Amino acid sequence: MVKPIVNITADSGIPLIGSVGFGLIDRGTNVVQVRPTSICPLSCIFCSTDAGPKSLRRAVEYTVELEYLIEGFRKLVEFKNCKHIEAHIDTVGDPLTYLKLPELCQALRETSNVETVSLQTHGFLLTEELVDDLEAAGLTRINLSIDSLNPDKAKMLSGTENYDVDRIVEMAKYITQSKIDLLIAPVWVPGINDDDIERIIQLALEIKAGKHAPPLGIQKMLTHKHGRKPKGVKPMSWKVFYGKLRSLENVYKVKLILSPEDFGIHKCRELPTIFRKFEKVWIEVVGLGLFKREKLGVARGRVLTIVDIDEAPVGSKIRVRVLRVKNNIYMARFEP
Ligand code: SF4
Structure with missing residues (x-):
């Protein structure tokens, strides 16, 4: 499809x-x-x-x-x-x-x-x-x-x-x-x-x-x-x-x-991590995530993938708990 x-x-x-x-x-x-x-x-x-x-x-x-x-x-x-x-x-x-x-x-x-x-x-x-x-x-x-x-x-x-x-x-x-x-x-x-x-x-x-x-x-x-x-x-x-x-x-x-x-791969300065794991954060919903039941959210200049979420219109502000922070790849879950 x-x-x-x-x-x-x-x-x-x-x-x-x-x-x-x-x-x-x-x-x-x-x-x-x-x-x-x-x-x-x-x-x-x-x-x-x-x-x-x-x-x-x-x-x-x-x-x-x-x-x-x-x-x-x-x-x-x-x-x-x-x-x-x-x-x-x-x-x-x-x-x-x-x-x-x-x-x-x-x-x-x-x-x-x-x-x-x-x-x-x-x-x-x-x-x-x-x-x-x-x-x-x-x-x-x-x-x-x-x-x-x-x-x-x-x-x-x-x-x-x-x-x-x-x-x-x-x-x-x-x-x-x-x-x-x-x-x-x-x-x-x-x-x-x-x-x-x-x-x-x-x-x-x-x-x-x-x-x-x-x-x-x-x-x-x-x-x-x-x-x-x-x-x-x-x-x-x-x-x-x-x-x-x-x-x-x-x-x-x-x-x-x-x-x-x-x-020729070697260690080199990495971007600092902006969120802490399990931290609660307010994010703005900006669009759909790659997979069904996911949304994209933005906070502190980073994009986060919010998982297991159905209803959350673009532009709404919701509170999420951050689940993954490694390498500046952020996953979070809606936490009312
Ligand atoms: S992303 Fe790669 S592995 Fe996946 S379908 Fe496309 S070509 Fe195949």
Whole structure:
């Protein structure tokens, strides 16, 4: 079902810090997560954020005005005051749905102290022209998720009838011919694409992914209360997952267990937390949250997600109890 799209602009009065659905996330390292959109064209059966046209739990989608996002990003980078910043565009949807993606990449890259601009995508909307534009804009790396090389299985995993994995592989090869680095990042869905993972490793090595970064970043399937989980699939424990990666490393002589150092990630000044956990706060309701029964609220220059709430008109002031404050991502519950 098509969801309404909320455009987060400078005039909206909605801050860019505090939500996982849009804006900016600072986890106290040199990586700043940039989330310009929550929209996704796919409906992967394992999607931990229940994105895409088949989403049952989302209420709205967000896009962020380019200038507003850049202004917020630059202020944050200035505050962090650290070198080698990586702007990582990693949405709860797919960044390729953002209409001004090349312009965004270029502006991020032109920000002082920014060394790397990377993005995470399933590549459904990639075209040669878009790769050329992203290359010209200075994009450093694409983390491209390919979850199976078998066309039927890939379609099934993506939850999308017109998903064509052969075309995505062609795009992966095209990226390796550009200045953009390529990291292939399959999601390992146990019991469904176990055999495919080896073939994807072989592909990454064959097409010479990873000029500077590692060629592969295999992801463990994660579950979330709002996410989708394929029937009968039990997520691997971290121990089992790393054990399997270790065996594959021995077979293919390639690094698969990655650490922050592989990406030059290091600690760096973090924005102070504005609320205390369990604190009661008055907030102004400014719109709908990403998922049903959620609202967005604003207080002290941050946006909060208010959970388990039905009635709360935009503009009303309500009192909430703050439940989560980590990394300046704020969740709260209505507390009359
Ligand atoms: S896993 Fe990624 S590409 Fe797939 S539906 Fe979720 S957000 Fe979209």
